Amino acid sequence: MTSPPPPRTEPGPRSQHMVICGDDGLAHRLAVELDAVCGEAVTVVLPSGHDEHGAEIAALHRDPDSSVELLVAARPDERTLRAAGVERAAALALTYGDDQVNMTAALVARALNPTVRLVVRMYDRERGRHLERLLDRAAQLCDDAARDMSTTVLSDADTAVPELVAAAAVGHGHTLQVEGKVFRGVVRPAGTPPQPTDLATLAVLSGAHQDDPASQDSAETPGEDGTQLLPDTRTAYHRQFTHGRLLLEEITHHHPTEPAARARRGRARSWLRARLAHLPWRVFLSHQLAAVYGTLAAIVVALSTATALFADEHPWWKNTYLPLLDIFTMGDPATDESVARRVLQLIAGFVGLAILPMVVAATMNATEAFRAASAGHPPDDDVTGHIVLVGLGKVGTRVLVRLHTTGHQVVVIERDPHARGIALARELGVPLILEDATAPGVLDRARVRECGSLLVLTRDDGQNLDIVMAVREQNPAVRVVTRLYDDDFAATVQRTLRASYPDALTRSRSVSALAAPSFAAAMMGRHVLGVMPVERGSLLFTCVDVAGHAELEGRSVHEAFRENEWRVLAVGAAAGPVPSSESDTLAGLRLDRQGFDWRPVQGRVLRSGDRVVLATTRRGLDILMTGVQPHPTGRRG
Template identity: 80%
Template sequence: MLAAIVVALAVATALFAHEHPWWKNVYLPLLDIFTMGDPATDEAVARRVLQLVAGFVGLAVLPLVVAATMNATEAFRSASVGLAPSDDLTDHIVVVGLGKIGTRVLAQLRTTDHKVVAVERDPHARGVALARELDVPLVLEDAGTPGVLDRARIRHSRSLLVLTRDDGESLDIVMAARETTPSVRVVMRLYDDDFAATVQRTLRASYPQAPTRSRSVSALAAPSFAAAMMGRHVVGVMPVERGSLLFTVVDVAGHPELEGRSVHEAFREHEWRVLAVGSAAAQPAQSSMDTLAGIRFRRPGFDWRPSQGKVLRAGDRVVLATTRRGLDILMTGVQPHPPDRRG
């Protein structure tokens, strides 16, 4: 093809430009093809040949130079983005979304022995800088795009945490992960609790062998706010499926549901259970810094395995696991009315 072009240009030069001698009709079109100026028409033949050879070599080398430049640019971009997951990485946790929640989850996971790979499409998300600081493998692409989860080695991971802000986007990512890796353990963040419950039931039915959890952040946070409003009696909150348990410290005196009853008799299904019994007189006043762990390990005098026949007295203090409804009953003494089932 190149030879035919040179011959055609040489003939056109001879016919229309009237170049003489004949070698100029070939030499000058070659210089034009190689985009070379300053033709050596008045110099020796060797100089003209070397000029053409140099032009041909430059034309051949130019694509290699461009390719090397592009590779170097891509390598620099990858290095500036973050650490790519290694090809032998296994048994890790893939965290999708490095917003406020994702950043806290990432920081918490890095305090453990878990290996983590982060996926985030926004290079300016608050968790990107943390991922780089902690040397966490980072994929800066949309997790919903085909192939991105594969780059995060989802097939070899232990579990997938989808923590984006958009419910629909989170569901799309989970469905994409399920298509490639049906057995992967999934926890997703959803805003609407009813939608989260529906998604969890549907995914469990579709993939019965794969653990699936969907959680509404607002629903998880609500018990903590409610507990705070109930006063310092609440020392811990534990999510259980779509509900929560409140761990409370209560003085037996003044509570007819507890006083004078055995530990077994004081139990009320779906409302409260006695976990530990101690002496109110032996316990200092409750501090706002108390935690469930603090009560168990720092405060002496609590029996964490009380006999079911032990009778609770007015001088006792108990640790209870309660529901919000149960705690309302204990604190107010108001018994809820049974629902009216009359037609």
């Protein structure tokens, strides 16, 4: 029997205390992220302290330099949330794998503390949007709601997809969507003149990896030969002649004209004709089918010959027709005919009993093989430089959407014909191979020898590693990005493969590790629009209100710049929230329409009523948002 919950008390002054409730690797990664930058305690609520992630968090809790507290509870009910300190917490993250658990806990937490900043992990996007509006509306009814109170619904898959795509697409970088406009990071080789679409220099790349902004082999600290994030204008100008640069580029989209639409229809008809030509008709010429039908034909010939020799005389066609009817038990009993005809009819009936099941089985096998083979659409023989995507689950489907949106040529391998992304791949006309990628010949059919990148995103770590090793043997120079659930395993795989193939590019990514920075940023009130990997570091794109930030307010755009820390990309007016149906979204984060100026005058003074889009380093964002210097020695992650 459980004791009644303690009496409800009014929440006191809100601290910077953070609470995390979760049951998998994302909770651990989020604790590591917050522990590295948060100046106050972080409480992690786990259903059990004995599994792998619980042990890792317990080890973090035992670290004398850590502020992480551990609370073991079966479920995040009211008693558990009170014990975790939600009533006075600044933020609460709910990262359970069950949407229903997260939603229930979010409603309880909002009742306990109307001003707590909620970050909720949800797989169902539509349900997440409804929950977001409901909780924000409930909080706005509270008179003492904090200015930065908010509810943010995130999906770990959505937050991880941009970096997976950026790691696979050399030179294209991460895409950013704001106000219906699309931006991306592009690499300009040394000596390339400026382009009209270039907005800002994000990094000057090292000489060793000018073509790869996501490489992790170069020196982390800026120097004459190393990568320098967010350089000043003088440095960017002088080094553009000797080093590659990572620039933010605006992508201009044009609406298709009517001739273009007709051209698309023509391409669709051409694709259909090619599709019919590539159907696997040869499965009906298999050895099994040929043997069964050949045996049936031989039996019919033998019975026809016997009928012509021993039975009554009939026309030649009837000597074949009657045995066929007897084999398929479709003929009338030969009671009025000769003894030889009746004997042959009995023989034909017994032969039919023996051969017909084999005929049916062989035919069904060939039909199933034809259906399975025709469900896919292998790439043409002239396809080169494409991206091979293995796995069309939750993450793989969203990666496919992003790659198709940015114009990349993709070939998909998926063994499950009922996977969630199969219908989308067919709708997009993407070459699709419905077989196990580890089966002999499948990777050759996907033309991995000629591909530019390989993305392996199945849910099986062992299978992912098998595929990567097989591809490495066929194409040692291919760029490989693989998703692994275990973060330590991912790091070990990446080090080993890079040591074995030093000239190749290998990325091993854990989805929880990729998603944790966005969850942590949302807990700290940061509007993170995207993350762009740049060698060992990364750049974050955030939306920040100028009011309350001494480093921004009252300074010009030029003066607000801090080398290697942050740069103002766009300036707009800070306004109140707009209805969700009118707001832009990216990875589950809402961004109100502000009319941003993406080419602000450097002398423009930032006022308290302004909102800016910043490109920042992790350290720069920590300083800007919290004023707390990160730990000099970062923890794992």
